Each structure stands twice: as structure tokens, then as C-alpha cells.
Amino acid sequence: MKEDKEKKLVTDDLEIIDFFRVLAKSKERLWLWQQTQKGRTVHFCQVRKLDVLKKTIELSPLTENGFALPSKEMEIFLYSRSKNMAVKFKARELEPHYILMGLPPRLNHLSEELAKKINLVEEENELGMEDKRGQPRKQLGEKQTAQLLRNGQSKVLKFDLYDISAGGLALKSLDPGAFEKGDFIEVFSVNGKELPKRLKGKVVSIRHIVDDDLFKIGVQFQD
Numbered sequence: 001m002k003e004d005k006e007k008k009l010v011t012d013d014l015e016i017i018d019f020f021r022v023l024a025k026s027k028e029r030l031w032l033w034q035q036t037q038k039g040r041t042v043h044f045c046q047v048r049k050l051d052v053l054k055k056t057i058e059l060s061p062l063t064e065n066g067f068a069l070p071s072k073e074m075e076i077f078l079y080s081r082s083k084n085m086a087v088k089f090k091a092r093e094l095e096p097h098y099i100l101m102g103l104p105p106r107l108n109h110l111s112e113e114l115a116k117k118i119n120l121v122e123e124e125n126e127l128g129m130e131d132k133r134g135q136p137r138k139q140l141g142e143k144q145t146a147q148l149l150r151n152g153q154s155k156v157l158k159f160d161l162y163d164i165s166a167g168g169l170a171l172k173s174l175d176p177g178a179f180e181k182g183d184f185i186e187v188f189s190v191n192g193k194e195l196p197k198r199l200k201g202k203v204v205s206i207r208h209i210v211d212d213d214l215f216k217i218g219v220q221f222q223d
Contacts, residue, residue, distance in 0.1 A: 010085075010107040013055075019107060020057050023047040023080060029062065031079040031120055032099075034069045041069055042120045043177035045078075048098070055103035056092070063175045065157065066096030076101075084110045121176045124207040124216050146171065147189040150179070161190070162216050168201060171217040179203045179217050 010016060023030065024047040033042040045067075048060040059078075061067050069076065072094040079086045086108045093100035144161040146169075159178075162170040169187075173179070180203065187199040205218035 008109050008111075010109065011105065013103065016103060016107055017050070017052055017055075019083070019085065020047055020050050020103075024050050026082075028080060028082055030059075031081065032059065032067075032076065033120055034071070034074055034076050036070050036074065038070075040120070041177055041180075043067055043069070044175050045099070057101050057103065059099040059101065061097065061175065061177075063173070063178055065175070065178050067094070067099060068096070068177055068180075069094060069099075084112065086110055121206060121208040121215065124209045144190055145192075146187045147192070148185050148187045151184050159217070166221075168204075168218065168220040169199065170219065173215045173217055176206055176208070176215045178215075179206060181206065184222075185219060 010019070027046050029044045029046060031042065032045045033040055044062045045059045046062065047057060049058040051057075072091050075088045075090055076099070077086065077088050087104045087106070089101045089104050091099050091101055146159055146161050148157050148159065149155075150157055159171040159173060162172045164170075171179075179185075183203040185201055185203065187195065187201075189195055199221060200223075201219040201221045203217060204220045205216075207216045207218070208214075209216050
């Protein structure tokens with residue numbers, strides 16, 4: 001029993017430092033999330049810097065949109081799928097483009113059974129969604145990049161289109177936290193060409209395309 005507990009929990013500072021050193025070197029995409037009463041905000045991130053002397057770790061987002069975690073005061077969870085290791089911590093600094101955390105006192109090793117149950121973002125099921133859509137969607141053969149605004153903000157965002165129909169469209173994203181359900185978007189150009197009429201819609205779904213390891217942002221058009 002004691003041996004099993006030791007396998008599930010790492011408390012040695014040198015082992016913990018080595019774990020984060022490997023993550024920094026490999027540039028593994030790590031799951032990062034924060035749970036609130038409103039729901040779960042999920043991002044992908046990487047270990048950008050490990051300061052052994054100060055015992056601090058700096059995490060960086062995968063996209064220029066950065067982190068959008070609700071609160072610095074609440075616990076944040078970090079998970080490495082390749083290592084089946086997880087840790088929870090409170091950020092020392094929490095900014096859109098970086099998170100600074102102290103060296104955690106422990107790492108938790110998850111069993112394979114528990115790791116398989118981790119489903120932070122709903123997986124996409126194209127066949128299952130066909131019957132629910134009012135209009136068939138057409139996947140785009142060549143890369144189409146949409147320029148858009150989110151929630152009326154002035155910052156221009158760029159995302160590749162996944163598919164489009166008369167009723168809506170879907171965007172590709174490397175980060176599930178790039179949008180939240182309910183976000184309002186306006187697409188004003190595609191491949192740098194301004195549209196004669198802006199496509200306005202609301203984000204209604206965020207799903208994980210496992211085979212491609214990216215996220216599909218479903219948008220429903222609105223008048």
C-alpha cells in the first residue's frame with residue numbers, strides 16, 4: 001500500500017523540478033483550467049521558463065489571445081497527458097500572456113483509468129451532429145482565414161475556417177479558451193478580402209477534434 005501511494009504522489013523538490021524541466025524542453029501542450037460556479041475555463045499552455053533558484057515556473061499561452069482565467073485567487077489545475085501528472089496551484093501572477101507559479105509541493109500521478117476519464121472539452125461527433133443541423137455544412141477544401149471581431153472589441157482576430165453553411169460556420173483553434181459560449185463575433189473579411197456584408201453570429205459550441213488535436217468553434221448566424 002505504501003508503495004502505491006509513493007507512485008501516485010511526488011513530493012521531492014528535485015523530482016518536481018526535473019518534471020518541469022522536461023516539460024520546458026519538450027514544449028508539450030499542457031491542459032490548464034479553472035473551475036467556477038459558472039463553469040470551466042480551459043486553455044492549452046506550455047512551460048516557457050523554469051527558474052530553479054527562485055523556484056518559479058512561467059507558463060505561456062498557445063495563442064496571441066492569451067489566457068482568460070476568471071480569478072487569480074482561485075486554484076488552477078495543470079495536467080500533462082504524456083506523463084499522466086497533474087498539479088493544482090494558485091498563481092503568483094496572472095496576466096493574459098503569462099502565468100507565474102511557485103514550485104508546487106506535490107505532483108499527482110493519475111492512473112490510466114482516471115486519465116481516460118478526463119474530458120475537459122466535449123469531443124466532436126460529426127455523424128451525431130448531422131441530424132441536429134438545419135443546414136448541411138460544407139468543409140472547405142483550401143485554407144480560408146477569417147478576420148473577425150469578438151464581443152465588439154476593436155482587436156482583429158484571425159482564425160482558419162473549418163466549415164460553413166447558410167446557418168453558421170465553424171472556426172479552427174489550437175486553444176479551447178480562445179472563445180466562450182455566448183461570445184458574439186463579426187466576420188468582416190476572408191483571406192484579406194472584405195465581405196460585402198459582415199457575418200454576425202454567436203458561439204454555441206466548443207468541441208475537440210481528437211484526430212487533428214484542435215478545437216472546433218461552432219458559430220450560429222444571427223440577423
